[in-house]
Amino acid sequence: MKISTVMWPTESWPEAGELWRRAEDLGFHTAWVYDHMAWRGSTPWYDAYTTLAAAAAVTSRVRLGTLVTSPNFRHPVPTAHAVKTIDHVSGGRLTLGIGSGGANRTSDGGILGGEEWTPRGRADRFAEWVGLLDRLLTGPGTTAEGAYYSAREVVTEPGCVQRPRVPFVIAATGPKGLRLAARHGAGWVTNGRRDGVDPERVVREQLDGLRAACEAEGRDFAGIRRLFLTGFTDEPWLASPEAFADLAGRYAELGFDEVALHWPRPGTDWAADMKVFEAIAAA
Template identity: 45%
Template sequence: MRIGIVLLPQDRWAVAAPRWRRAEEYGFDHAWTYDHLAWQSLVDEPWLATVPLLAAAAGVTERIPLGTWVSHPNYRHPVPFAKDVMGLDDVTGGRFLLGVGAGGTGWDADVLGERLTTRERTDRFVEFVDLMDRLLTQPVTDWSGDHYTAVGARMHPGCLQQPRVPFVVAANGPRAMAVAARHGQGWATYGRVADDDGLSPAQAQEAWWARLAGVVERFEQVLAEAGRAPGSIDRYLNIDAAPVFSLASFDVLQEGVERARALGFTDVVVHWPRAEGVYAGREEVLEEAAARLDELRSAG
């Protein structure tokens, strides 16, 4: 089991830089940041750009893989974004991971004045990933699709990682899972969110894990239909989508890692604790988790 950590892009670099260094020093297996223009309850809080942040993080780390959790086509076009991805692969020395998803609803889904249905977003996502794969694996690309056009799009000198940077495809529904099965070196999920009003925190936690088991079962079916071996793709769980924050205590994290392993996940991703609001927690718990990463990796 590998343990990764998300650092939200909210702090000025003078504050953020030591945290990215600490993520590597702590021994986490990968480090990520969100790729949004703003996000949910934090829409009116500070929120900085993703690509320059990861480029800067590459300069203060040496070994830890760095990635987007996750990029999406709500405001990204594959041609210029593929250049960014190639650039991040270069400045990280081949440590970049592209987390990619369909994009949800919310502020940065509407900011460009385009509002799509779930089906339309999924259609666009399928084409987005197909074209990103094409752009990052060949020097010149021409493309004419329903959502994107590329005319002689050059991608020289190409990625350091071959045949391209790894894709970690976030997917909960069958069509997006098929994209993960076709293009993904990794599959990521946050489980399935539902209305758990009326349940205690413990009951809501159990309900989330039960729904997650169903998502895993569906992904296994999609892999089988695609003719892909179950062990040929890494499986990432956003464990902080559960009702109880993973770093509420070390015991909560340890139990979550054990349950994720039992469902076949190879990687779990936690969030650097915030002072308040979403992902609120104490850095002392993060420090304890970091000191006991080997125990977490081998638990269960």
């Protein structure tokens, strides 16, 4: 079980740089960051890609990634350009977490204006977005005319450091999204949240869906990473090292090979004892 952390893009530089170096020193596998324009009214809230580029320059071992980039405010062409650049700055340490995005306007849903996206329209946009991003990152050149996104004579050489491209970890829960994860994802991520339902039951159902999607796509289920994003259920992940060890063991048995813990953030739902957090990382 790999242990990762989720960083908060709320600190200015150079204080933020010290936190990213601390995440590396604590030995986390990946330091993820949320990719939003804002989040639940938090301010300041800095750009994820700029933050990752800066973090790449002050670290050398920890992997870096987004949780999650979405079509809400990013077009595949400039997104691919930024992804390739960060992959080069980091020496091939970037993982791209991607999802369909939500409709919450306190984050970034609908922030660019226009018509509201229906759930089906959002899923269709996401499928096209992921497919085009995959093409743009594998290159060497891309021209595409889609229903939602287009690219004209985009030169993608020299491409990513990682081959054939930066790995995708796709957030998905429904059949269409899970098929997308099986088709394009090096990994899949979920937070296990469904109101009134036990998280372990939720993820069992989702894992069954992912197995079915892998079978439909001719993909080896064992070859896809499975990441659990903690902090969105009532489970006491950061109550104590013992509580963490118990939960991590249970989720490993379910089939997860990575968990991500939020960096403790006082005064929020993600407040936690920093000594416990560091003890978990050390263990």
